[in-house]
Amino acid sequence: MTTQHTFTRKTITVDGLTTGYLEAGQGDPLVLLHGGEFGAGAELGWERVIDALAEQYRVLAPDMLGFGDSAKVIDFNDGRGMRIRHIARFCAELGVASAHFVGNSMGAINLLVDTTSETPRLPVRSLTAICGGGEIQRNEHSAALYDYDATLDGMRRIVTALFADPAYPADEAYLQRRYESSIAPGAWESLAAARFRRPGLEAPATPSSQRAYHRIAVPAMIIEGERDKLLPSGWAAEIAGQITGARSAVIADAGHCPQIEQPPALVEVLLDFLSSVRN
Numbered sequence: 001m002t003t004q005h006t007f008t009r010k011t012i013t014v015d016g017l018t019t020g021y022l023e024a025g026q027g028d029p030l031v032l033l034h035g036g037e038f039g040a041g042a043e044l045g046w047e048r049v050i051d052a053l054a055e056q057y058r059v060l061a062p063d064m065l066g067f068g069d070s071a072k073v074i075d076f077n078d079g080r081g082m083r084i085r086h087i088a089r090f091c092a093e094l095g096v097a098s099a100h101f102v103g104n105s106m107g108a109i110n111l112l113v114d115t116t117s118e119t120p121r122l123p124v125r126s127l128t129a130i131c132g133g134g135e136i137q138r139n140e141h142s143a144a145l146y147d148y149d150a151t152l153d154g155m156r157r158i159v160t161a162l163f164a165d166p167a168y169p170a171d172e173a174y175l176q177r178r179y180e181s182s183i184a185p186g187a188w189e190s191l192a193a194a195r196f197r198r199p200g201l202e203a204p205a206t207p208s209s210q211r212a213y214h215r216i217a218v219p220a221m222i223i224e225g226e227r228d229k230l231l232p233s234g235w236a237a238e239i240a241g242q243i244t245g246a247r248s249a250v251i252a253d254a255g256h257c258p259q260i261e262q263p264p265a266l267v268e269v270l271l272d273f274l275s276s277v278r279n
Contacts, residue, residue, distance in 0.1 A: 007050045007059070009043070011069060014089050020069025021062040021090070022046070025054025028125075028278070029099035031091065032061040035132075035257065036106025037158055038148040038191055039182030041068030045104060048263040049270075056271065057100070062090050064107070065190075072186025074193050084114050088121040098125045100274055104259060108132025115218065116211040126219040126277045128270060131228055131256045134235030141229040146195065150188050155179040164227035164255035213242035220246040221273040223266070225254035247273060 007024035022042050030053055034045030042061035053059050063070040064083050075082035087110075091099065101124050103111040108129035114122045136142050141161035148154045155178055159169040168174060182188055220243045224236035240248035249269045251258035258266045 005047060005051060006054055007047075007061070009069070012090075012093055014086060014093055017065065017071040017073065017086065018069070019062060019071070019086070019090055021060055022050060023061075024050050024059045025057050027057045029091075029096045030057035030059050030274075031087070031096070031099045031101045032059065033087065033101065033103035033107025033110060034061070034064065034067065035104045036064075036067075036191075037145050037162065038150075038188065039155060039158070039178040039180075040106075041181055043068070044178060044181060044260075045107075045257070046259060049259045049267050052263070052267045053270070057274075060091075060094065060096070060099075062087060064110075066194075067187065068181070072190040074190050076193070079194050080110060080113060084110050084121055088123070091123050096123060098123050100126045100128070100277065102128040102130065102270065103132055104130040104257060105132045112211060112216075115216045115220075116213055117215070124218050126221075126274065127216070128221040128223065128273065129239075130223045130258060130266070131225050131231060133222065133239050134224070134231040136230055137232060139229070145230075148182070148188075148192075150183055152176075152179050155182060161229055162256045163261055164225065164229075164253060165261060168261075213239065214244070216243045216246075219273075219277045221270070222246060222248045223258065223269065224248070224250050225256055225258045225261070226250050226252045227254060228256050230256050 007022040010023055011020050032046045034040050034042050042063045046061045050059050065086050066072055101111055109132040111127050112129055112133050114120050144157035144161045156169045222236040222240040236248040240246040251262050251265050254262040
């Protein structure tokens with residue numbers, strides 16, 4: 001059975017780059033930044049929570065560069081910075097001067113990198129980081145994310161890594177959908193290219209959780225999945241403790257993508273936090 005969603009898929013050009021995004025609802029802007037695994041995108045990342053959030057907010061969920069319907073480009077010198085600048089310009093193009101930002105995995109890391117920098121670029125009114133910001137564990141699950149070979153079996157390993165419930169990698173239709181997204185023209189290449197390095201250079205380190213959290217001057221919520229296979233237990237409270245006034249929460253029976261695996265619980269925690277920001 002196909003679920004009918006309220007969001008509309010749109011496309012704009014941002015600094016010459018095609019940018020796909022989802023939009024729904026009215027009110028204060030709420031920008032959702034998806035994760036960075038092969039096959040990721042705004043729709044796969046946020047489709048299960050957009051309708052509920054759009055009852056109170058104008059929800060904008062862009063495909064970041066290299067994903068979904070957005071341009072398949074990469075900056076080999078500053079890939080993360082390019083994506084952050086692109087989202088800032090995306091907001092400017094849509095007339096969004098201030099927004100609540102929610103990021104999952106890579107999207108969360110990008111949020112934290114920007115808000116702890118000396119010159120933040122994103123128009124952040126509040127930030128929520130979901131399963132992004134702790135130290136990625138080096139195990140078979142993180143290896144599955146980094147070493148994807150564009151096969152169905154490889155995608156099954158990625159889905160296994162992302163979710164606590166084994167029903168996800170066993171769901172052939174869901175697996176196929178993610179797989180097809182991962183092999184869209186330019187999608188695999190743009191993500192795989194980020195791992196290229198000149199012969200003789202050391203492999204880059206995984207993202208660190210050590211940042212200048214004291215610089216974050218907006219309300220913040222840090223959320224972890226209770227059964228996340230990629231991040232250590234307790235990382236969210238540890239980081240929230242370094243941010244003035246920040247909250248943390250743990251979503252029960254969720255892996256690395258609580259907004260997909262436990263959408264009602266995630267929405268409840270998020271809306272409670274956002275209501276405290278508004279009031």
